[in-house]
Amino acid sequence: MAAAEIQSITPIRRSVTPIANSAAHTVTKCPTRCSTCNLRELCLPCGLTGTDAERAEELIYTRKRVKRGEAIYHAGDEFISIYAVRSGFFKTSLTLEDGREQVTGFHMAGELIGMEGIGTGLHNSSAVGLEDSEICVIPYSRLQELTRDLHTLQAQFHKVMSREIVREHGVMLLLGSMRAEERLAAFLLNLSQRFTARGYSHAEFNLRMTREEIGSYLGLKLETVSRAFSRFQEDRLISVQQKHIRILDVDGLRTAMGQKPN
Amino acid sequence: MAAAEIQSITPIRRSVTPIANSAAHTVTKCPTRCSTCNLRELCLPCGLTGTDAERAEELIYTRKRVKRGEAIYHAGDEFISIYAVRSGFFKTSLTLEDGREQVTGFHMAGELIGMEGIGTGLHNSSAVGLEDSEICVIPYSRLQELTRDLHTLQAQFHKVMSREIVREHGVMLLLGSMRAEERLAAFLLNLSQRFTARGYSHAEFNLRMTREEIGSYLGLKLETVSRAFSRFQEDRLISVQQKHIRILDVDGLRTAMGQKPN
Protein backbone atom coordinates (compact mmCIF):
# COMPACT_ATOMS: atom_id res chain seq x y z
CA MET A 1 0.00 0.00 0.00
CA ALA A 2 1.45 3.31 -1.10
CA ALA A 3 0.48 5.04 2.07
CA ALA A 4 2.77 2.84 4.11
CA GLU A 5 5.69 5.06 3.41
CA ILE A 6 3.93 7.99 4.97
CA GLN A 7 3.98 6.59 8.39
CA SER A 8 6.98 6.01 10.57
CA ILE A 9 7.05 2.59 12.11
CA THR A 10 9.15 3.67 15.03
CA PRO A 11 7.84 1.98 18.14
CA ILE A 12 6.32 4.23 20.74
CA ARG A 13 8.78 5.35 23.30
CA ARG A 14 8.70 8.34 25.57
CA SER A 15 11.69 10.64 25.63
CA VAL A 16 13.02 10.98 29.13
CA THR A 17 13.82 14.66 29.03
CA PRO A 18 11.06 17.21 29.13
CA ILE A 19 10.10 18.56 25.76
CA ALA A 20 13.22 20.16 24.40
CA ASN A 21 12.94 23.37 22.48
CA SER A 22 16.10 22.59 20.64
CA ALA A 23 16.46 24.83 17.64
CA ALA A 24 18.43 22.06 16.01
CA HIS A 25 15.71 20.65 13.83
CA THR A 26 17.18 18.83 10.94
CA VAL A 27 16.48 21.09 8.01
CA THR A 28 16.53 19.85 4.47
CA LYS A 29 15.75 21.52 1.20
CA CYS A 30 12.45 20.07 0.24
CA PRO A 31 13.22 16.96 -1.74
CA THR A 32 9.63 16.10 -2.40
CA ARG A 33 7.42 18.44 -4.35
CA CYS A 34 3.80 18.98 -3.48
CA SER A 35 2.85 17.81 -6.93
CA THR A 36 4.30 14.39 -6.32
CA CYS A 37 3.49 14.15 -2.63
CA ASN A 38 1.10 11.35 -1.92
CA LEU A 39 -0.67 13.58 0.57
CA ARG A 40 -1.67 16.25 -1.87
CA GLU A 41 -5.30 15.11 -1.88
CA LEU A 42 -5.49 15.77 1.84
CA CYS A 43 -3.16 18.69 2.24
CA LEU A 44 -3.20 22.35 1.36
CA PRO A 45 -2.67 21.93 -2.41
CA CYS A 46 -5.82 19.85 -2.61
CA GLY A 47 -7.76 20.84 -5.71
CA LEU A 48 -4.92 22.67 -7.42
CA THR A 49 -4.23 21.64 -10.98
CA GLY A 50 -1.94 22.50 -13.86
CA THR A 51 0.07 25.67 -13.55
CA ASP A 52 -1.52 26.52 -10.21
CA ALA A 53 -0.16 23.32 -8.80
CA GLU A 54 3.27 24.09 -10.17
CA ARG A 55 3.32 27.54 -8.66
CA ALA A 56 2.24 26.12 -5.35
CA GLU A 57 5.61 24.42 -5.27
CA GLU A 58 6.96 27.79 -4.25
CA LEU A 59 5.19 27.42 -0.96
CA ILE A 60 7.43 24.93 0.67
CA TYR A 61 10.95 25.94 1.26
CA THR A 62 12.01 23.34 3.70
CA ARG A 63 11.12 20.13 5.32
CA LYS A 64 12.11 19.39 8.87
CA ARG A 65 12.51 16.24 10.84
CA VAL A 66 11.02 16.45 14.28
CA LYS A 67 11.92 13.90 16.88
CA ARG A 68 9.55 12.37 19.36
CA GLY A 69 9.10 14.80 22.19
CA GLU A 70 10.47 17.71 20.22
CA ALA A 71 8.38 20.82 19.66
CA ILE A 72 7.77 22.59 16.37
CA TYR A 73 6.78 25.69 18.28
CA HIS A 74 5.80 26.64 21.78
CA ALA A 75 3.06 28.86 23.09
CA GLY A 76 4.42 32.38 22.97
CA ASP A 77 6.79 31.80 20.06
CA GLU A 78 6.66 34.25 17.23
CA PHE A 79 4.40 33.08 14.42
CA ILE A 80 6.17 32.82 11.10
CA SER A 81 5.06 29.68 9.33
CA ILE A 82 2.33 27.15 9.32
CA TYR A 83 3.25 23.51 9.13
CA ALA A 84 1.92 20.56 7.20
CA VAL A 85 2.46 17.18 8.76
CA ARG A 86 4.26 15.11 6.18
CA SER A 87 4.65 12.03 8.33
CA GLY A 88 4.30 11.16 11.95
CA PHE A 89 1.99 12.39 14.63
CA PHE A 90 1.66 15.55 16.69
CA LYS A 91 -0.23 16.90 19.61
CA THR A 92 -1.03 20.56 20.14
CA SER A 93 -1.67 21.80 23.64
CA LEU A 94 -2.12 24.75 25.95
CA THR A 95 -0.72 24.99 29.42
CA LEU A 96 -2.21 26.92 32.32
CA GLU A 97 0.07 28.77 34.74
CA ASP A 98 -0.61 26.16 37.38
CA GLY A 99 0.68 23.46 35.07
CA ARG A 100 -2.57 21.97 33.90
CA GLU A 101 -2.25 20.94 30.27
CA GLN A 102 -5.07 20.89 27.78
CA VAL A 103 -4.39 18.94 24.60
CA THR A 104 -6.25 20.75 21.84
CA GLY A 105 -5.67 18.27 19.06
CA PHE A 106 -3.84 15.33 17.58
CA HIS A 107 -2.57 15.79 14.06
CA MET A 108 -1.52 13.30 11.42
CA ALA A 109 -0.17 13.32 7.89
CA GLY A 110 -1.69 15.95 5.61
CA GLU A 111 -3.01 18.13 8.39
CA LEU A 112 -1.99 21.75 8.91
CA ILE A 113 -1.03 23.19 12.26
CA GLY A 114 0.04 26.56 13.56
CA MET A 115 -2.72 28.70 12.07
CA GLU A 116 -3.78 29.84 15.53
CA GLY A 117 -0.77 32.14 15.45
CA ILE A 118 -1.98 34.34 12.60
CA GLY A 119 -4.30 36.42 14.74
CA THR A 120 -1.77 37.72 17.22
CA GLY A 121 1.55 37.00 15.57
CA LEU A 122 2.34 34.65 18.42
CA HIS A 123 1.55 30.99 18.75
CA ASN A 124 -0.97 30.41 21.47
CA SER A 125 -0.30 26.70 21.78
CA SER A 126 2.58 24.28 21.45
CA ALA A 127 3.01 21.52 18.90
CA VAL A 128 4.99 18.46 19.94
CA GLY A 129 5.83 15.33 17.99
CA LEU A 130 4.46 12.12 19.45
CA GLU A 131 6.82 10.13 17.27
CA ASP A 132 9.67 10.93 14.94
CA SER A 133 8.01 12.96 12.23
CA GLU A 134 8.49 15.18 9.24
CA ILE A 135 6.84 18.49 8.55
CA CYS A 136 6.70 20.84 5.60
CA VAL A 137 7.34 24.43 6.57
CA ILE A 138 5.05 26.95 4.87
CA PRO A 139 6.14 30.54 5.50
CA TYR A 140 2.97 32.49 6.06
CA SER A 141 4.14 35.59 4.20
CA ARG A 142 4.72 33.46 1.14
CA LEU A 143 1.37 31.81 1.48
CA GLN A 144 -0.26 35.22 1.68
CA GLU A 145 1.41 36.37 -1.52
CA LEU A 146 0.64 33.22 -3.37
CA THR A 147 -3.02 33.11 -2.44
CA ARG A 148 -3.49 36.46 -4.16
CA ASP A 149 -2.74 34.91 -7.51
CA LEU A 150 -3.87 31.38 -6.96
CA HIS A 151 -7.54 31.60 -6.28
CA THR A 152 -7.95 27.90 -5.70
CA LEU A 153 -5.17 28.03 -3.16
CA GLN A 154 -6.86 30.90 -1.42
CA ALA A 155 -10.13 29.02 -1.35
CA GLN A 156 -8.37 25.92 -0.12
CA PHE A 157 -6.61 27.74 2.67
CA HIS A 158 -9.84 29.30 3.86
CA LYS A 159 -11.42 25.88 3.83
CA VAL A 160 -8.64 24.43 5.91
CA MET A 161 -9.03 27.13 8.53
CA SER A 162 -12.78 26.80 8.50
CA ARG A 163 -12.54 23.05 8.97
CA GLU A 164 -10.30 23.62 11.92
CA ILE A 165 -13.08 25.70 13.44
CA VAL A 166 -15.56 22.94 12.73
CA ARG A 167 -13.23 20.36 14.24
CA GLU A 168 -13.03 22.42 17.38
CA HIS A 169 -16.80 22.74 17.47
CA GLY A 170 -16.83 18.97 17.58
CA VAL A 171 -14.45 18.93 20.49
CA MET A 172 -16.58 21.48 22.31
CA LEU A 173 -19.60 19.28 21.78
CA LEU A 174 -17.68 16.33 23.10
CA LEU A 175 -16.32 18.16 26.13
CA GLY A 176 -19.51 20.03 26.88
CA SER A 177 -22.19 17.44 26.51
CA MET A 178 -20.87 13.91 26.36
CA ARG A 179 -20.06 11.44 29.08
CA ALA A 180 -16.74 9.69 29.49
CA GLU A 181 -17.48 6.63 27.39
CA GLU A 182 -19.23 8.65 24.74
CA ARG A 183 -16.16 10.85 24.48
CA LEU A 184 -13.82 7.94 24.09
CA ALA A 185 -16.06 6.28 21.52
CA ALA A 186 -16.19 9.50 19.54
CA PHE A 187 -12.44 9.80 19.79
CA LEU A 188 -11.81 6.27 18.52
CA LEU A 189 -14.26 6.62 15.67
CA ASN A 190 -12.65 9.89 14.66
CA LEU A 191 -9.19 8.36 14.66
CA SER A 192 -10.45 5.37 12.72
CA GLN A 193 -12.02 7.60 10.12
CA ARG A 194 -8.86 9.64 9.71
CA PHE A 195 -6.68 6.57 9.38
CA THR A 196 -9.08 5.26 6.77
CA ALA A 197 -8.77 8.47 4.78
CA ARG A 198 -5.02 7.84 4.69
CA GLY A 199 -5.33 4.33 3.42
CA TYR A 200 -4.87 2.50 6.70
CA SER A 201 -7.12 -0.02 8.27
CA HIS A 202 -10.18 1.51 9.85
CA ALA A 203 -10.28 -1.27 12.40
CA GLU A 204 -6.76 -1.61 13.68
CA PHE A 205 -4.21 0.97 14.66
CA ASN A 206 -1.66 2.03 17.19
CA LEU A 207 -2.27 4.95 19.44
CA ARG A 208 0.62 7.37 19.46
CA MET A 209 -0.36 9.12 22.64
CA THR A 210 -0.55 8.10 26.28
CA ARG A 211 -3.72 7.60 28.27
CA GLU A 212 -2.94 10.84 29.99
CA GLU A 213 -2.79 12.73 26.70
CA ILE A 214 -6.03 11.16 25.57
CA GLY A 215 -7.51 12.14 28.89
CA SER A 216 -6.32 15.70 28.58
CA TYR A 217 -7.84 15.94 25.13
CA LEU A 218 -11.13 14.43 26.29
CA GLY A 219 -11.30 16.32 29.57
CA LEU A 220 -10.90 13.14 31.60
CA LYS A 221 -8.35 11.68 33.98
CA LEU A 222 -6.15 8.93 32.66
CA GLU A 223 -7.73 6.39 35.00
CA THR A 224 -11.13 7.18 33.57
CA VAL A 225 -9.79 6.71 30.06
CA SER A 226 -8.29 3.40 31.07
CA ARG A 227 -11.54 2.24 32.62
CA ALA A 228 -13.48 3.24 29.54
CA PHE A 229 -11.10 1.21 27.39
CA SER A 230 -11.59 -1.76 29.67
CA ARG A 231 -15.35 -1.33 29.56
CA PHE A 232 -15.35 -1.29 25.77
CA GLN A 233 -13.25 -4.39 25.77
CA GLU A 234 -15.62 -6.18 28.14
CA ASP A 235 -18.47 -5.20 25.86
CA ARG A 236 -16.56 -6.59 22.88
CA LEU A 237 -16.58 -3.25 21.10
CA ILE A 238 -12.81 -3.14 20.81
CA SER A 239 -9.77 -5.08 21.85
CA VAL A 240 -7.02 -3.21 23.60
CA GLN A 241 -3.44 -4.26 24.06
CA GLN A 242 -1.55 -1.33 25.44
CA LYS A 243 -1.49 1.11 22.57
CA HIS A 244 -2.74 -1.31 19.98
CA ILE A 245 -6.44 -0.93 19.29
CA ARG A 246 -8.67 -3.14 17.22
CA ILE A 247 -12.21 -2.04 16.62
CA LEU A 248 -14.52 -5.04 16.72
CA ASP A 249 -17.92 -3.38 16.52
CA VAL A 250 -18.13 -0.03 14.78
CA ASP A 251 -21.87 0.21 15.19
CA GLY A 252 -21.57 -0.62 18.84
CA LEU A 253 -19.11 2.22 19.22
CA ARG A 254 -21.45 4.53 17.36
CA THR A 255 -24.19 3.58 19.74
CA ALA A 256 -21.90 4.13 22.70
CA MET A 257 -21.15 7.55 21.32
CA GLY A 258 -24.59 9.07 21.04
CA GLN A 259 -26.81 7.88 23.76
CA LYS A 260 -27.47 9.10 27.21
CA PRO A 261 -28.17 12.55 28.58
CA ASN A 262 -25.62 14.89 29.99
CA MET B 1 -21.19 57.64 25.19
CA ALA B 2 -21.17 57.02 21.49
CA ALA B 3 -21.32 53.30 21.91
CA ALA B 4 -24.73 53.52 23.50
CA GLU B 5 -26.37 53.53 20.12
CA ILE B 6 -24.88 50.18 19.27
CA GLN B 7 -26.83 48.32 21.80
CA SER B 8 -30.51 47.72 21.83
CA ILE B 9 -32.11 48.48 25.15
CA THR B 10 -34.95 46.08 24.56
CA PRO B 11 -35.66 44.30 27.82
CA ILE B 12 -34.91 40.62 27.86
CA ARG B 13 -37.92 38.58 26.90
CA ARG B 14 -38.15 35.09 25.58
CA SER B 15 -40.16 34.53 22.45
CA VAL B 16 -42.88 32.00 23.07
CA THR B 17 -42.62 30.14 19.80
CA PRO B 18 -39.66 27.91 19.13
CA ILE B 19 -36.95 29.49 17.07
CA ALA B 20 -38.60 30.45 13.82
CA ASN B 21 -36.71 30.02 10.60
CA SER B 22 -38.74 32.71 8.95
CA ALA B 23 -37.13 33.82 5.73
CA ALA B 24 -38.73 37.18 6.26
CA HIS B 25 -35.77 39.00 7.68
CA THR B 26 -36.16 42.69 7.23
CA VAL B 27 -33.67 43.53 4.53
CA THR B 28 -32.42 47.04 3.99
CA LYS B 29 -29.88 48.50 1.66
CA CYS B 30 -26.99 49.24 3.88
CA PRO B 31 -27.52 52.79 5.15
CA THR B 32 -24.35 52.83 7.19
CA ARG B 33 -20.99 52.50 5.53
CA CYS B 34 -18.14 50.60 7.10
CA SER B 35 -16.05 53.75 7.00
CA THR B 36 -18.43 55.57 9.30
CA CYS B 37 -19.45 52.58 11.39
CA ASN B 38 -18.41 52.99 14.96
CA LEU B 39 -17.45 49.33 15.06
CA ARG B 40 -14.83 49.52 12.37
CA GLU B 41 -12.04 49.26 14.90
CA LEU B 42 -13.36 45.90 16.02
CA CYS B 43 -14.85 44.53 12.84
CA LEU B 44 -13.46 43.14 9.62
CA PRO B 45 -12.34 46.49 8.13
CA CYS B 46 -10.06 47.01 11.11
CA GLY B 47 -6.76 48.41 9.91
CA LEU B 48 -7.96 49.44 6.48
CA THR B 49 -7.19 53.00 5.49
CA GLY B 50 -7.64 55.36 2.58
CA THR B 51 -8.71 53.84 -0.71
CA ASP B 52 -8.63 50.34 0.73
CA ALA B 53 -11.24 51.35 3.24
CA GLU B 54 -13.36 52.86 0.49
CA ARG B 55 -13.23 49.75 -1.60
CA ALA B 56 -14.15 47.66 1.40
CA GLU B 57 -17.50 49.40 1.23
CA GLU B 58 -18.28 47.04 -1.61
CA LEU B 59 -18.33 44.21 0.88
CA ILE B 60 -21.60 44.90 2.52
CA TYR B 61 -24.65 44.77 0.40
CA THR B 62 -27.29 44.55 2.99
CA ARG B 63 -28.07 44.86 6.60
CA LYS B 64 -30.70 42.71 8.22
CA ARG B 65 -32.72 43.03 11.34
CA VAL B 66 -32.94 39.82 13.32
CA LYS B 67 -35.53 39.44 16.01
CA ARG B 68 -34.97 37.78 19.34
CA GLY B 69 -35.24 34.05 18.84
CA GLU B 70 -34.82 34.31 15.11
CA ALA B 71 -32.00 32.47 13.34
CA ILE B 72 -29.56 33.94 10.83
CA TYR B 73 -28.82 30.43 9.64
CA HIS B 74 -29.30 26.89 10.80
CA ALA B 75 -26.98 23.93 10.84
CA GLY B 76 -27.21 22.37 7.40
CA ASP B 77 -28.08 25.59 5.58
CA GLU B 78 -26.09 26.41 2.51
CA PHE B 79 -23.17 28.70 3.26
CA ILE B 80 -23.27 31.92 1.26
CA SER B 81 -22.30 34.78 3.49
CA ILE B 82 -20.58 35.54 6.71
CA TYR B 83 -22.19 37.98 9.09
CA ALA B 84 -20.93 40.83 11.19
CA VAL B 85 -22.93 41.64 14.26
CA ARG B 86 -23.83 45.29 14.00
CA SER B 87 -25.90 45.45 17.16
CA GLY B 88 -27.45 42.98 19.52
CA PHE B 89 -26.38 39.59 20.71
CA PHE B 90 -26.24 36.11 19.25
CA LYS B 91 -25.57 32.58 20.26
CA THR B 92 -24.22 29.89 17.97
CA SER B 93 -24.94 26.28 18.75
CA LEU B 94 -24.86 22.69 17.60
CA THR B 95 -27.56 20.18 18.25
CA LEU B 96 -27.11 16.43 18.65
CA GLU B 97 -29.68 14.04 17.20
CA ASP B 98 -30.92 13.26 20.66
CA GLY B 99 -31.67 16.92 21.23
CA ARG B 100 -28.70 17.87 23.36
CA GLU B 101 -27.62 21.39 22.49
CA GLN B 102 -24.11 22.69 22.76
CA VAL B 103 -23.74 26.45 22.64
CA THR B 104 -20.45 27.14 20.88
CA GLY B 105 -20.33 30.88 21.39
CA PHE B 106 -21.96 34.17 22.26
CA HIS B 107 -21.36 37.00 19.85
CA MET B 108 -21.67 40.73 20.22
CA ALA B 109 -21.24 43.84 18.11
CA GLY B 110 -18.27 43.80 15.78
CA GLU B 111 -17.84 40.02 15.81
CA LEU B 112 -18.04 37.83 12.72
CA ILE B 113 -20.01 34.63 12.57
CA GLY B 114 -20.69 31.96 9.99
CA MET B 115 -17.11 31.24 8.92
CA GLU B 116 -17.47 27.61 9.96
CA GLY B 117 -19.46 27.13 6.75
CA ILE B 118 -16.58 27.83 4.37
CA GLY B 119 -15.04 24.39 4.69
CA THR B 120 -18.00 22.34 3.56
CA GLY B 121 -20.28 24.89 1.94
CA LEU B 122 -22.82 24.15 4.63
CA HIS B 123 -23.23 25.75 8.02
CA ASN B 124 -22.42 23.30 10.75
CA SER B 125 -24.06 25.32 13.49
CA SER B 126 -26.98 27.67 13.98
CA ALA B 127 -26.89 31.34 14.87
CA VAL B 128 -29.81 32.74 16.83
CA GLY B 129 -30.45 36.24 18.10
CA LEU B 130 -30.71 36.58 21.85
CA GLU B 131 -32.25 40.00 21.44
CA ASP B 132 -33.45 42.11 18.56
CA SER B 133 -30.30 42.68 16.56
CA GLU B 134 -28.81 43.90 13.34
CA ILE B 135 -26.27 42.17 11.17
CA CYS B 136 -24.22 43.13 8.14
CA VAL B 137 -24.31 40.50 5.43
CA ILE B 138 -20.96 39.86 3.77
CA PRO B 139 -21.28 37.60 0.71
CA TYR B 140 -18.33 35.28 0.86
CA SER B 141 -17.71 35.28 -2.90
CA ARG B 142 -17.38 39.03 -2.78
CA LEU B 143 -15.07 38.85 0.17
CA GLN B 144 -12.89 36.38 -1.69
CA GLU B 145 -12.61 38.66 -4.69
CA LEU B 146 -11.89 41.72 -2.65
CA THR B 147 -9.20 40.12 -0.53
CA ARG B 148 -7.18 39.47 -3.67
CA ASP B 149 -6.71 43.17 -4.20
CA LEU B 150 -6.84 44.44 -0.68
CA HIS B 151 -3.97 42.85 1.11
CA THR B 152 -4.80 44.38 4.44
CA LEU B 153 -8.31 43.01 4.14
CA GLN B 154 -6.92 39.58 3.38
CA ALA B 155 -4.62 39.77 6.36
CA GLN B 156 -7.46 41.00 8.51
CA PHE B 157 -9.77 38.21 7.46
CA HIS B 158 -7.15 35.59 8.20
CA LYS B 159 -6.64 37.14 11.59
CA VAL B 160 -10.31 37.02 12.35
CA MET B 161 -10.48 33.32 11.50
CA SER B 162 -7.33 32.61 13.44
CA ARG B 163 -8.69 34.42 16.47
CA GLU B 164 -11.80 32.33 16.26
CA ILE B 165 -9.58 29.25 16.52
CA VAL B 166 -7.83 30.76 19.51
CA ARG B 167 -11.13 31.60 21.11
CA GLU B 168 -12.22 28.01 20.73
CA HIS B 169 -8.95 26.82 22.22
CA GLY B 170 -9.90 28.86 25.24
CA VAL B 171 -13.26 27.19 25.43
CA MET B 172 -11.63 23.79 25.16
CA LEU B 173 -9.34 24.69 28.02
CA LEU B 174 -12.31 25.81 30.02
CA LEU B 175 -14.38 22.72 29.27
CA GLY B 176 -11.53 20.30 29.55
CA SER B 177 -9.69 21.39 32.61
CA MET B 178 -11.64 23.83 34.74
CA ARG B 179 -14.16 23.28 37.46
CA ALA B 180 -17.63 24.78 37.55
CA GLU B 181 -16.81 27.99 39.39
CA GLU B 182 -13.62 28.50 37.45
CA ARG B 183 -15.58 28.22 34.24
CA LEU B 184 -18.16 30.75 35.31
CA ALA B 185 -15.48 33.15 36.53
CA ALA B 186 -13.67 32.87 33.20
CA PHE B 187 -16.95 33.42 31.40
CA LEU B 188 -17.79 36.56 33.35
CA LEU B 189 -14.32 38.01 32.96
CA ASN B 190 -14.43 37.34 29.25
CA LEU B 191 -17.78 39.06 28.90
CA SER B 192 -16.56 41.97 30.98
CA GLN B 193 -13.50 42.37 28.84
CA ARG B 194 -15.52 42.31 25.63
CA PHE B 195 -18.00 44.85 26.95
CA THR B 196 -15.10 47.06 27.95
CA ALA B 197 -13.66 46.88 24.43
CA ARG B 198 -16.99 48.24 23.24
CA GLY B 199 -17.04 51.16 25.59
CA TYR B 200 -19.37 49.73 28.20
CA SER B 201 -18.78 49.35 31.86
CA HIS B 202 -16.51 46.49 32.69
CA ALA B 203 -18.22 46.02 35.98
CA GLU B 204 -21.90 46.08 35.22
CA PHE B 205 -23.89 44.50 32.46
CA ASN B 206 -26.96 42.53 31.56
CA LEU B 207 -26.71 38.94 30.49
CA ARG B 208 -28.61 38.30 27.31
CA MET B 209 -28.76 34.56 27.73
CA THR B 210 -30.49 32.24 30.15
CA ARG B 211 -28.78 30.16 32.82
CA GLU B 212 -29.43 27.16 30.64
CA GLU B 213 -27.61 28.71 27.69
CA ILE B 214 -24.69 29.67 29.90
CA GLY B 215 -24.68 26.14 31.22
CA SER B 216 -24.69 24.67 27.75
CA TYR B 217 -21.77 26.87 26.78
CA LEU B 218 -19.84 25.99 29.93
CA GLY B 219 -20.70 22.31 29.93
CA LEU B 220 -22.76 22.61 33.09
CA LYS B 221 -26.36 22.19 34.11
CA LEU B 222 -28.35 25.33 34.71
CA GLU B 223 -28.66 24.53 38.42
CA THR B 224 -24.91 24.40 38.72
CA VAL B 225 -24.61 27.76 37.01
CA SER B 226 -27.17 29.22 39.34
CA ARG B 227 -25.37 27.84 42.38
CA ALA B 228 -22.07 29.22 41.18
CA PHE B 229 -23.65 32.65 40.77
CA SER B 230 -25.01 32.42 44.28
CA ARG B 231 -21.62 31.33 45.59
CA PHE B 232 -19.88 34.27 43.95
CA GLN B 233 -22.49 36.56 45.43
CA GLU B 234 -21.95 35.12 48.91
CA ASP B 235 -18.24 35.66 48.45
CA ARG B 236 -18.87 39.27 47.42
CA LEU B 237 -17.23 38.75 44.05
CA ILE B 238 -20.31 39.84 42.16
CA SER B 239 -23.85 40.88 42.75
CA VAL B 240 -26.54 39.12 40.78
CA GLN B 241 -30.07 40.25 40.20
CA GLN B 242 -31.59 37.98 37.64
CA LYS B 243 -29.74 38.86 34.48
CA HIS B 244 -28.11 41.96 35.86
CA ILE B 245 -24.53 41.38 36.91
CA ARG B 246 -22.24 43.70 38.76
CA ILE B 247 -18.65 42.68 39.26
CA LEU B 248 -17.46 43.72 42.69
CA ASP B 249 -14.05 42.09 42.81
CA VAL B 250 -12.25 41.51 39.54
CA ASP B 251 -9.16 40.12 41.21
CA GLY B 252 -11.28 37.81 43.27
CA LEU B 253 -12.84 36.50 40.09
CA ARG B 254 -9.43 36.09 38.53
CA THR B 255 -8.38 34.07 41.53
CA ALA B 256 -11.54 32.00 41.33
CA MET B 257 -10.72 31.33 37.70
CA GLY B 258 -7.27 29.80 37.99
CA GLN B 259 -6.93 27.75 41.05
CA LYS B 260 -7.69 24.20 41.88
CA PRO B 261 -6.85 20.99 40.10
CA ASN B 262 -9.12 19.24 37.65
Place this chain on the structure above:
DNA sequence: CGGGGATTTGACACATATCAAGAGCGGTGG
Protein backbone atom coordinates in the same frame (compact mmCIF):
# COMPACT_ATOMS: atom_id res chain seq x y z
C1' DC C 1 18.05 -8.82 34.75
C1' DG C 2 16.67 -4.48 36.73
C1' DG C 3 14.24 -0.09 36.58
C1' DG C 4 11.00 3.38 35.41
C1' DG C 5 7.21 4.89 33.18
C1' DA C 6 2.64 3.50 31.53
C1' DT C 7 -1.39 1.11 32.47
C1' DT C 8 -4.85 -1.23 35.05
C1' DT C 9 -7.74 -1.89 38.92
C1' DG C 10 -9.81 -1.08 43.46
C1' DA C 11 -11.67 1.73 47.29
C1' DC C 12 -13.28 5.90 48.38
C1' DA C 13 -14.22 11.06 47.99
C1' DC C 14 -16.27 14.72 45.91
C1' DA C 15 -18.19 17.70 42.31
C1' DT C 16 -21.82 18.01 39.60
C1' DA C 17 -26.18 16.05 37.86
C1' DT C 18 -30.79 14.89 38.87
C1' DC C 19 -35.19 15.45 40.86
C1' DA C 20 -38.30 18.33 43.11
C1' DA C 21 -40.46 22.33 45.03
C1' DG C 22 -41.10 27.02 45.41
C1' DA C 23 -40.22 31.95 44.42
C1' DG C 24 -39.58 35.82 41.34
C1' DC C 25 -40.56 38.30 37.38
C1' DG C 26 -42.66 39.79 33.11
C1' DG C 27 -46.37 39.71 30.14
C1' DT C 28 -51.16 39.14 29.09
C1' DG C 29 -55.82 39.40 29.44
C1' DG C 30 -59.81 40.28 32.07
Place this chain on the structure above:
DNA sequence: CCACCGCTCTTGATATGTGTCAAATCCCCG
Protein backbone atom coordinates in the same frame (compact mmCIF):
# COMPACT_ATOMS: atom_id res chain seq x y z
C1' DC D 1 -55.01 47.88 37.42
C1' DC D 2 -54.91 43.50 39.13
C1' DA D 3 -54.57 38.57 38.84
C1' DC D 4 -53.06 34.85 36.57
C1' DC D 5 -49.77 32.21 33.81
C1' DG D 6 -45.56 30.61 32.15
C1' DC D 7 -40.81 30.94 32.24
C1' DT D 8 -36.67 31.43 34.53
C1' DC D 9 -34.23 31.12 38.44
C1' DT D 10 -33.04 29.54 43.11
C1' DT D 11 -32.46 26.21 46.56
C1' DG D 12 -32.58 21.68 48.85
C1' DA D 13 -32.02 16.61 49.05
C1' DT D 14 -30.09 12.93 46.94
C1' DA D 15 -27.84 10.14 43.20
C1' DT D 16 -24.09 9.24 40.36
C1' DG D 17 -20.12 9.83 37.37
C1' DT D 18 -15.68 10.92 37.57
C1' DG D 19 -11.65 12.27 40.25
C1' DT D 20 -8.28 10.95 43.77
C1' DC D 21 -5.22 8.00 46.00
C1' DA D 22 -2.91 3.80 46.18
C1' DA D 23 -1.09 -0.53 44.82
C1' DA D 24 -0.04 -4.10 41.59
C1' DT D 25 1.19 -5.36 36.98
C1' DC D 26 2.93 -4.79 32.53
C1' DC D 27 6.14 -3.63 29.23
C1' DC D 28 9.77 -1.66 27.07
C1' DC D 29 14.53 -0.59 27.31
C1' DG D 30 18.85 -0.02 29.05
